[in-house]
Amino acid sequence: GQQLNQSPQSMFIQEGEDVSMNCTSSSIFNTWLWYKQEPGEGPVLLIALYKAGELTSNGRLTAQFGITRKDSFLNISASIPSDVGIYFCAGQVGRAGTASKLTFGTGTRLQVTL
Amino acid sequence: NAGVMQNPRHLVRRRGQEARLRCSPMKGHSHVYWYRQLPEEGLKFMVYLQKENIIDESGMPKERFSAEFPKEGPSILRIQQVVRGDSAAYFCASSANRGYTGELFFGEGSRLTVL
Numbered sequence: 001g002q003q004l005n006q007s008p009q010s011m012f013i014q015e016g017e018d019v020s021m022n023c024t025s026s027s028i029f030n031t032w033l034w035y036k037q038e039p040g041e042g043p044v045l046l047i048a049l050y051k052a053g054e055l056t057s058n059g060r061l062t063a064q065f066g067i068t069r070k071d072s073f074l075n076i077s078a079s080i081p082s083d084v085g086i087y088f089c090a091g092q093v094g095r096a097g098t099a100s101k102l103t104f105g106t107g108t109r110l111q112v113t114l
Numbered sequence: 115n116a117g118v119m120q121n122p123r124h125l126v127r128r129r130g131q132e133a134r135l136r137c138s139p140m141k142g143h144s145h146v147y148w149y150r151q152l153p154e155e156g157l158k159f160m161v162y163l164q165k166e167n168i169i170d171e172s173g174m175p176k177e178r179f180s181a182e183f184p185k186e187g188p189s190i191l192r193i194q195q196v197v198r199g200d201s202a203a204y205f206c207a208s209s210a211n212r213g214y215t216g217e218l219f220f221g222e223g224s225r226l227t228v229l
Contacts, residue, residue, distance in 0.1 A: 033217065042118075042205050042220035043157070088156060090218075101147060101170055102218055104157040 004089055004105035012111045013079055021087060021108040022073040029091030032065050032072040033102065038085045046087075047074070079112050086110070116141045118221035119188075120206050126227045133193040133200070135224040139208030146189040147207045147218060148181055157205060163189060196228045 006023045013019060023032075031050055035043035047058050049065035049072060056063055062075045072089055086107045094100035119138040127133050139146050144165045149157040159173040163183040174181065178196075183189040193200055203225045207218035 035220075040222075042207075042222045045217055045219070048217055101159045101162050101173075103159065104149075107156050 004091055004103055006087075006089055006105040006108050008108060009106070010109040010111070012113065015079060015081060015112055015114050017079050019076040019079055019083070019110060020073060021075075021110075022071060023089030023091075023105045024071045025091055026070070027093075028069040029093060029103075030069065031092040031094070032063075033090045033092070034061075034063050034072070034074045035088045035090060035104075036085045037088060037107075043088060076110075079110075081112050081114065084110060084112050118206055118208050118219055120204075120221035120224050122224055123222065124225050124227070126229060127196050128229050129197055130195050133196050133226055135191040135193075135204050135206075135226070136188040137191070137206030137208075137221060138188040139206075140219055143208035143210055143219075145209040146183050147209070148189075148191050149205045149207065149220075151203045151205060151223070153202075160191070160204075193226070196226070198228045201226055201228045 004023055004025050033048045034046045036046055037043045046061055047056050047063040052065055052069050053067050054065040060077045064073055086109050088107050089105040090102040092100055092102050118140055121136050147162045148160040150160055151157045161174050161181045162170040166185050178194045180192045203223045205220050205223045207220045209218050
C-alpha cells in the first residue's frame, strides 16, 4: 500500500531556530496536507497544497508540493515553544473536488527548548 | 463550537467486551472517516463513509470491526470481542459535501483501553 516516510523522526531545537522537515512517498499524490497534533488531541490542519510545485505560507509556516508529486516539505521559521508537537504530512490520491481518504506519514516530533 | 464531536473521550473495556465509539461530523458535512492511532505512531485509515453508505473500508480489519453512518444520528465504530491489541486512539474526521478541497477536520479522539 501507499506509504509516506517523514524525516527527521524527531527534532530538538532552540527557540528562535528555523525548522525543516520533509515527507516522501513511493507513489504520486494529488493533494498534500500538513497537520499538527498535540498530546491528547486530534490533528489540526496547518497547510493544504493542491498543485505540483506549489509553495504556500501560513504565518511562520511554509510548505511546498514537490514537482514529482511524491514529496513535500514543511518549514517553520523562528520557532516558539507552542510549536511543540507532532507534525504529520498526509497525501490524497483524489484531486480536489473528489472526497477520498488521506494517507498519513510517520510523523516528526518537534521539541523546542528555551 | 461546531467541530467534529467524538464520544466517549476515554473508554475502558475488558477483553471480550464490545466497544462503541460515536462521531458527529461538523455541521453540513456528510463524509466521515475513521482512523486508528497506536502510541508513538501515525494515523492509519480504517473506513470512509457517507450517509448510509460505506465508500472505502480497505483499512478495516476483516473481523470484529464494523462501522455505520445512518441517515439520522452519529457515525458509530463498533469493535466486538475486544482484545488488548485494540487499545489505541480512534479518530474521526469529516469533510465538506461540496467544493471538497482535501481537508479533513478531526475530532479529539476516543481512547480505548482494553484490560
